[in-house]
Amino acid sequence: MNHGLVVFEDTDTHRNLLREAGEYATATDAGLLLLAFLDEESYEADLETLESVGRVENVSYGSDAILEAAVDDIRDVAEDVLDGLDAEFDIAVTVADEDERAKRVINAGDEYDCDHAFIVGRSRSPTGKAIFGDFAQRVILNFDGYVTTATN
Numbered sequence: 819m820n821h822g823l824v825v826f827e828d829t830d831t832h833r834n835l836l837r838e839a840g841e842y843a844t845a846t847d848a849g850l851l852l853l854a855f856l857d858e859e860s861y862e863a864d865l866e867t868l869e870s871v872g873r874v875e876n877v878s879y880g881s882d883a884i885l886e887a888a889v890d891d892i893r894d895v896a897e898d899v900l901d902g903l904d905a906e907f908d909i910a911v912t913v914a915d916e917d918e919r920a921k922r923v924i925n926a927g928d929e930y931d932c933d934h935a936f937i938v939g940r941s942r943s944p945t946g947k948a949i950f951g952d953f954a955q956r957v958i959l960n961f962d963g964y965v966t967t968a969t970n
Contacts, residue, residue: 819848819964823932824907825923826852826892831938833899835968839936840905850907851930853923854892856884861913885911920956933963938970 824839826832836852843850864884888911896907908930914922927935939954958965 819843819846819934821849821851821930821932822934822936823851823853823923823927823930824936825919825938826854826896827938828891828895829938829970831968831970833895835936835938835966836896836899837903838966838968840900840903840907842934843905843907844903848934850905851926851932852892852896852907852909853926854888854909854911855919855922856888856911856913858913858915916953920953920960923957924960924962927961927963935961935963935965936968937965938968940970 819842822839822843824836826836839850842848861884889909892909892911896909900907910926910930912922912926923935923937926932935957937954937957954967958967
């Protein structure tokens with residue numbers, strides 16, 4: 819592995835997968851890209867709140883403030899999860915709805931030259947385990963490299 823892409827949310831399953839990716843990256847001297855998604859509705863609501871606060875304080879807060887806060891939060895979690903490992907990582911945060919997320923993972927993998935993706939799919943019944951779900955299935959079928967999946 820030269821560069822791994824870890825789709826990250828702050829859940830126990832994602833933390834465990836990040837740790838696994840970090841161990842793999844350390845062993846192979848690879849870098850990691852942590853890709854996180856902000857939900858469009860939450861992002862818009864946060865943006866409205868910042869604009870309201872800005873009007874009261876007579877200060878201008880841009881949309882970058884939301885993304886920067888998300889990057890800072892992810893960095894704190896990642897440093898904790900990867901503590902003791904020699905894994906270097908970058909963080910990318912993007913706003914996307916559920917339908918766009920797989921495409922964003924594929925594009926980020928191409929843009930950052932990632933050859934391994936680490937994703938979390940949904941847990942399924944024994945009958946449904948063959949079907950990973952739209953997001954995981956699209957990433958597995960379209961990512962140009964290896965894909966490691968964990969279930970939530």
